[in-house]
Amino acid sequence: MLQKKTKYAIKALLALAKHYGEHRPLKTSEISKNEKIPRKFLEAIMLDLKKIGYVNSQMGARGGYVLIKHPEEVMLSNIIRSTGGPIALLPCVSLNFYEPCKECVSEEVCGLRDVILEVREASIKILSKTSLADILRRENKLLKKHTLH
Amino acid sequence: MLQKKTKYAIKALLALAKHYGEHRPLKTSEISKNEKIPRKFLEAIMLDLKKIGYVNSQMGARGGYVLIKHPEEVMLSNIIRSTGGPIALLPCVSLNFYEPCKECVSEEVCGLRDVILEVREASIKILSKTSLADILRRENKLLKKHTLH
């Protein structure tokens, strides 16, 4: 499961992506209100996103955050990895959160690891080709579909 | 990430699967030693596996556990679901651990959920077609490959 932090980060980035190109930065209080994310928690998350390099901030009155990467270039897999936890189901197949499996005699000969590796690859295949822009497009598609009925 | 409990359960079931058909039950102390799983923890896990219906137990001296389902019929997806946690990355796409997403205005129109749904389906596709027997076969394959070099 993804952490709430990760989910909030994605939602916040999506909010910023919607306003990409505009000059007005978005305040955490706005995002917090619209996306229903606890304000103080969101503040901490935004600082992380800044450190990672996804967003820029403007301090002081009329300040806020803007997305600096192009929405087509911010991939879900990268957001997950850099804000939260691993995508893999076991540490022994995780690239970024790797830990050897103490119980295994040999990782190369572990049948379970072999399957879990396959699952990871299937997940990453999807997550690493999906950008913020893709998600917004999906949202529009779903909205059209939904309002037709 | 899978819980240790789940990983241990899978390892224990694999150990039993290797002896499927034999009449001698396996003791938790044996499994614990071979698979390097803490004994007391394993005892608790075996009780769970019994409740779930995967194994049968024999009390007393010369007792232990046997697998009662055929190794071809015990699927990884089911083990994970019944011993541990969800497979999905978000509660809003989990079948067995579903929880509505408070932040979402409408689940049907959530672009993020749409992607995560796809990831879940890809994962389940693999996990639900992989049985204990499959894992053992993979292990043999890997072993051959590995010892050739």
Added chain:
DNA sequence: TAAATATACTACTAATTTGGTAGGAATTAA
């Protein structure tokens, strides 16, 4: 029948992680 050996059961516990909150300093616009 007694001793040895297992599972079954009940009740804790310790460490870690998660999901925050509180309060104020620094910065900027009006």
Added chain:
DNA sequence: TTAATTCCTACCAAATTAGTAGTATATTTA
């Protein structure tokens, strides 16, 4: 100069995880 905002440090409570301890109960075997 004041109001609004990000930035920073420190803390905290609840839940979860990964176990452990101790004992009751059942079964085999000598």
